Amino acid sequence: MNRRMLFVILAVAAILMPGATTMRAQSTDTSGTDFWLTFPENHTGGAATLSLFIAGSTSTTGTVSIPAITFAMPFTVTAGQVTTVNIPIGAELGTSDVVESKGIHVTALANITVYGFSTIPFTTDAYLGLPTPILGTDYIVLAYTTIFAGSNGSELAIVASADNTTVNITPSAPEGNHLAGVPFPITLNQGQTYQLLDVTNGNDLTGTLISANHPIAVFGGHQCADVPIAFASCNFLVEELTPTATWGQNFFTVPLATRMNGDTFRFLASTDSTNVSVNGAVVATLNRGKFFEQIITGAAQVTADKPIMLMQYSNGGSFDGASADPFMMVVTPAAQYLANYTVTTPATGFSPNFVNITAQTSGVGTIKLDGTAIAPSLFTPIGSSGFSGAQVPLSVGSHNLVGSVPFGTIVYGFSSADGYGYAGGFSLSPIALVTAVTLAPKVSAGSVGAPACLTATVTDQNNMPVSGVRVDFTVTGANPTTGFMTAATNGTAQFCYTGTAGGTDTVTAAVGTITDTATVTWGSVVTTPGTFTPAPGSSTTAVVQPGSTALFTVVFTPNPGFLGPVTFSCANSSIPNTICTVSPATVNITSTAPITLTVSLRTNCTALLPPTPLGPAPLSLPPMWGVPVSLIWIMALGGWLWNRTRRPIAPSNHPAAARNFGWLVPSLALALLVVTWSGCGSSSGNAAIPGAPVTPTGNYNVVITGTSAMGTQSMVLNVRVI
Known part of the structure; x- marks a missing residue:
């Protein structure tokens, strides 16, 4: 040479x-x-x-x-x-x-x-x-x-x-x-x-x-x-x-x-x-x-x-x-x-x-x-x-x-x-350290048009993870394809693919000649992320007074094969002067496990003043009592003041009841007004929605929606305000 x-x-x-x-x-x-x-x-x-x-x-x-x-x-x-x-x-x-x-x-x-x-x-x-x-x-x-x-x-x-x-x-x-x-x-x-x-x-x-x-x-x-x-x-x-x-x-x-x-x-x-x-x-x-x-x-x-x-x-x-x-x-x-x-x-x-x-x-x-x-x-x-x-x-x-x-x-x-x-x-x-490749889940279901994911775990003779090795994936059956991923520090490599045809696939994960298999069965096309149902023992109808909150418990069940984030919202535009929320608002779907949601619809009532530092009222009063009670209190207080100017205060040697009786009427009237102002007509003690008038009585629908990249799914709840 x-x-x-x-x-x-x-x-x-x-x-x-x-x-x-x-x-x-x-x-x-x-x-x-x-x-x-x-x-x-x-x-x-x-x-x-x-x-x-x-x-x-x-x-x-x-x-x-x-x-x-x-x-x-x-x-x-x-x-x-x-x-x-x-x-x-x-x-x-x-x-x-x-x-x-x-x-x-x-x-x-x-x-x-x-x-x-x-x-x-x-x-x-x-x-x-x-x-x-x-x-x-x-x-x-x-x-x-x-x-x-x-x-x-x-x-x-x-x-x-x-x-x-x-x-x-x-x-x-x-x-x-x-x-x-x-x-x-x-x-x-x-x-x-x-x-x-x-x-x-x-x-x-x-x-x-x-x-x-x-x-x-x-x-x-x-x-x-x-x-x-x-x-x-x-x-x-x-x-x-x-x-x-x-x-x-x-x-x-x-x-x-x-x-x-x-x-x-x-x-x-x-x-x-x-x-x-x-x-x-x-x-x-x-x-x-x-x-x-x-x-x-x-x-x-x-x-x-x-x-x-x-x-x-x-x-x-x-x-x-x-x-x-x-x-x-x-x-x-x-x-x-x-x-x-x-x-x-x-x-x-x-x-x-x-x-x-x-x-x-x-x-x-x-x-x-x-x-x-x-x-x-x-x-x-x-x-x-x-x-x-x-x-x-x-x-x-x-x-x-x-x-x-x-x-x-x-x-x-x-x-x-x-x-x-x-x-x-x-x-x-x-x-050369690899002695086993384990693919999971062994059996899974997918929906045509949505991704299915499997995870291969690479281990040595001591069942310890082996990282950095390439894992080859081969799919045969209804949706043939290939791919490869590198095992992470925990020895796992995730492989995802989207089925385009119904049927069953066999997925093989391999490091050299060391392999493991799993199956994925593909069903109908996924067009919605999942379905809504009432939680066990719960109702889709609630009856409330203005100023109170309607609570619903709903279960969302993801469709098989769907993976990814879903955003939950509620539409309450048909119900004036209310606030509607869903908790949790967003969930990342990784399985078909049901998800429990809490839907809260807050109605409004009349309040002459903001809530007092005394906290929620212990009583429930209809909102239409606000003005009459206020007038009664003003009249009682005015009469009491006029009367006190015409009569001398009881001498100190009078009985205590006689001395204190003159304060009883205005005190009771003032307490009644505080109840009216702070309680907002509800045993739940909600404060009024700032700047919003009372929620009218009537029957209303609330629409709960789950939104994802694959589509949306909705459920209707009924609220009656009395």
């Missing part, structure tokens, strides 16, 4: 930063603001030229630093463009089984994507860097087999992201003083690195177990590998590996275009007794750390009953007579697909170029390349999996891919004795 591979990295660096639909509070994709990286040793016999290629969806600034060699380089990223930072030659790992301080720290003010590029003439490769927040503590190495004793061996590398990191390594093959299958510890501080290189013929570090007490970055690869073994045209291989918590159980692959006789794949298990199948046929049962290699000649579905890592290799040119070199790519689990990507081919040197796409068959025709739907004729069903795959030619330059459903992408191209390939992007949510 020659330096034209540089164009590959420039192409890869333009990968899209995934959108908010696949983000959590902490990012679970391959963009970020903090990275710890390193460069494993390239082909024996020369010092590699090292570079980082940095891109972002927004303009930002940052720094690349290597504390051990006092290297610090600020950089600026312009949105949509690539920034290159050259790394000193001394940063490449050069020894085996030795702790060094060659960690590369990349920080930025906004999200960026970082790629490492290592090249010696005719042996070049690159890797996608993973942000520090998504690093893990449990890894299994995937590399390739050593075939030249004493040089160009299988290798792994580790970088610590925190001080006092204890790493336990269990090599899959003997290396130096370390026995196969026997763990040994190393201790690293932040930025320190460790490389293990196996140059023994036939050995392979694939399957080496690595665990740590703090997050670490792990790399696997080969100084110069022939793929498959014994087919010439070796090339440097390197990938930053994903934590086992992000491995999957369901994969879809499409052959590399223009190649013959298939591609090489490796399946690596994280758990004992893992059964791996290709197109439904079991091909291997693997224990933790064991792998199986197979050539697959067509589009395929790879499944496992426990999480695995799947790697796809481009074979060397001597395998099928093509002018090509090996490269390896992590195959994205279907549960880690995204719904949009931006990809780029090299500017020159590579033709033809392709993007392989794998997606749900239901989404075929909705996936767009640069705004134009990709022809469904390019897609071929992958068995009976419900997924299809396509090899889509790409012109030179940048391209946007957008779909209505999540889909997987691999971009690649070939040239004379050369080639490149990379995944278009992926999520890194902890799908």
Whole structure:
């Protein structure tokens, strides 16, 4: 491979930063603001030229630093463009089984994507860097087999992201003083690195177990590998590996275009007794750390009953007579697909170029390349999996891919004795932790034209919620559709859809191969939010005097399938001088549970003065008594005053009754007037409505209405004022 591979990295660096639909509070994709990286040793016999290629969806600034060699380089990223930072030659790992301080720290003010590029003439490769927040503590190495004793061996590398990191390594093959299958510890501080290189013929570090007490970055690869073994045209291989918590159980692959006789794949298990199948046929049962290699000649579905890592290799040119070199790519689990990507081919040197796409068959025709739907004729069903795959030619330059459903992408191209390939992007949510998906309610009823909602809960083996994973929803039956949501911090993902036809639907919620189902039966079209009925023991008729309040208790029962807010009101325009209210005034309907409403109609009466500070009157007097009682009081008071001016006040030696009798009449009259003024003619003690005359006697209707976006429903109540 020659330096034209540089164009590959420039192409890869333009990968899209995934959108908010696949983000959590902490990012679970391959963009970020903090990275710890390193460069494993390239082909024996020369010092590699090292570079980082940095891109972002927004303009930002940052720094690349290597504390051990006092290297610090600020950089600026312009949105949509690539920034290159050259790394000193001394940063490449050069020894085996030795702790060094060659960690590369990349920080930025906004999200960026970082790629490492290592090249010696005719042996070049690159890797996608993973942000520090998504690093893990449990890894299994995937590399390739050593075939030249004493040089160009299988290798792994580790970088610590925190001080006092204890790493336990269990090599899959003997290396130096370390026995196969026997763990040994190393201790690293932040930025320190460790490389293990196996140059023994036939050995392979694939399957080496690595665990740590703090997050670490792990790399696997080969100084110069022939793929498959014994087919010439070796090339440097390197990938930053994903934590086992992000491995999957369901994969879809499409052959590399223009190649013959298939591609090489490796399946690596994280758990004992893992059964791996290709197109439904079991091909291997693997224990933790064991792998199986197979050539697959067509589009395929790879499944496992426990999480695995799947790697796809481009074979060397001597395998099928093509002018090509090996490269390896992590195959994205279907549960880690995204719904949009931006990809780029090299500017020159590579033709033809392709993007392989794998997606749900239901989404075929909705996936767009640069705004134009990709022809469904390019897609071929992958068995009976419900997924299809396509090899889509790409012109030179940048391209946007957008779909209505999540889909997987691999971009690649070939040239004379050369080639490149990379995944278009992926999520890194902890799908391997998921052991159950529960969909509720199991049985529900919906009304055509109104939405129905179901909630999937994602949990682990301890029944604890798993957040950040994508949940796929598939509806079959009367109203077929699909959708996807990301589980929230409580492990739940809600899916809503609107039925347009009557009948029964089966809704399936899935995280990879873990699923659960529920049914929704759709009835008639919802035109009203619900119905009104009198509450048990209540009446729709009330008899009141002016100044009193008519109270009704009403029950509102939502119609099946209706969801959303309903506003309640009452129309009392036919009843003069009244105030009508409904409580509660607004309710957000989430089920068919009945809602109890209180309707209050306040009538008015005559009041000569505002209510007194003495409070409500203890008696009930008709409003027409107001004026006569007032006249009686005035006449009595006037007569008493006139009489007192004509007669002397009783002397003090008269009996008390005689002295107080003169005050009795005006006092009683005054009390009667207070009753009249403050009581407003009602035992309920309502004050008069300011500025409003008395409510006339008669029979009246009050209309209670519930209003929603779907329509209205009303009920009539009767009020008799006497």
